[in-house]
Amino acid sequence: MxxxxxxxxxxxxxxxxxxxxxxxxxxxxxxxxxxxxxxxxxxxxxxxxxxxxxxxxxxxxxxxxxxxxTFEMGHNQFSVMTEDEKQQFFGALLPATPVNISLDVSSRQVATSVDFRTSACMSPVRNQGGCGSCWAFSATAVVEFQKCRKSGFVRVDLSEQQLVDCSRANGCSGGWEHEAWQYLASNGGQDLESRYPYTARAATCTFQNANSPGAQISSTTPVQWIPSGDTNAMMSVLTGGRILSIYMQLPNSFMNYRSGVFNDGACVANNAHAMNIVGYGTLNGIPYWVVRNSWGSSWGASGYILVQRGVDLCMIERYSRTTNVL
Incomplete structure (x- = not known):
């Protein structure tokens, strides 16, 4: 030729x-x-x-x-968004390292695996929309789950909007879960979603203390921090029937996660996001956390993602905490 x-x-x-x-x-x-x-x-x-x-x-x-x-990616709502548009779906602020660690779970035997995704007390995955209120959804999920387990497994739907409007200025620009619990402990508790529905935008607080709250938080120990990086303590909290709020700096690939164990360590500081750990286990020899997100059930694996456990991937094990519901 x-x-x-x-x-x-x-x-x-x-x-x-x-x-x-x-x-x-x-x-x-x-x-x-x-x-x-x-x-x-x-x-x-x-x-x-x-x-x-x-x-x-x-x-x-x-x-x-x-x-x-070890994980698969796929298309979702983020596939056509600019980086600036994606920023509206985060909202976690970097927590300060706690001075006092009040949680003692050293004597508890942890289960081999825990998965609360199918628990009667696990509310449907929420969607925060274009408001940086992930922290309010993460905080609320912990309260809802604990309240349900303390009320004979009767599920309760609580108001994230109350936290957005009342616990800090401009709640769509970010916040902390522990600050939300401290606010609830000092201001009468958390209202029902039916009385204070979510709007995905910050507004004037309209919470009425006269209403019987959907849940109340302990005023003496509203926040329990898990020692930084103590995965055994985190598993112990889950074994004991509570879930955790966590902080992550998400890699770009996280946005299009579909299945498998996520292990991308290319963390992005601007992609700060609050979520919940609701279980743990092992898949194909890789230990993982079951993480609940607040981007709706069409994202990820029906709104959840498995994140590699034991390596503090993008700070997932550094700032975990929970609350005490009365």
Whole structure:
């Protein structure tokens, strides 16, 4: 074969490969729009969102092609968002290291595994929307779960909006779970969602102390910090029937998690997020935490993610804490 013929053949193969790649992205884009409809006003907006999607699609394909990967990625609501838009879905503030550790669980025998995802007291996964209120959802989940277990396994739906509006200024710009519990302990407790519904925006506090609260917090020990990095103590709390609030600095790949044990250590300080640990176990020899998120049930594995346990991945084991419900 002459040099010219070889060059033509190579160009044809190259063009064919590019065409196939474009077709793959186009097909994936149409499937994405069918599953995650987005309101697009102009052609320029369509191309802008599709360009973000294309980059996300290529990153997902590259990751999933890695045979050594311990988790799988997939498309979701974040596949077409800019980095600035994604920032609205975080909201955790870096906690200060606690002075006093009041939790003593050293004598408790921990279970081999715990998983409260299917517990009668585990409320459906919430969606914080474009408000940096992850801290309020994490704090509320702990209170709801504990209140349910102390009330004969009767589930209760409490108001995250009360924490957003009342426990600090502009609760959509971030906060701390322990501060939320301290507020509840000093201000009569947490209202019901039915009386104080979530709006995904900060507003004026309308909580009425005269109402019978949905749950009350101990005023003497509203916050119990787990010793930093003490995974055995964390497992002990879960074995004892409580869940934990945690802080993470999320890697970019976290946004498109789908399944498996997440182990990406490329932490991003700006992606600070509060969630809950609701269990632990081992998958394919890798120990993990069961983590509950607040991005809705269409994200991740029905709203949950398995995060590698025992390596303090992106600070997940550094600032864990829980509360005491009366």
């Amino acid at each position: 002459g040099k010219l013929s070889l060059l033509v053949s190579m160009l044809m193969v190259s063009c064919w490969a590019v065409e196939i790649q474009v077709e793959d992205v186009d097909t994936a884009w149409q499937k994405y729009l069918a599953e995650f409809p987005i309101k697009i006003q102009t052609k320029s907006e369509i191309w802008f969102r599709k360009s973000i999607f294309s980059e996300t699609h290529n990153n997902i394909a590259k990751h999933n092609a890695n045979k050594d990967a």
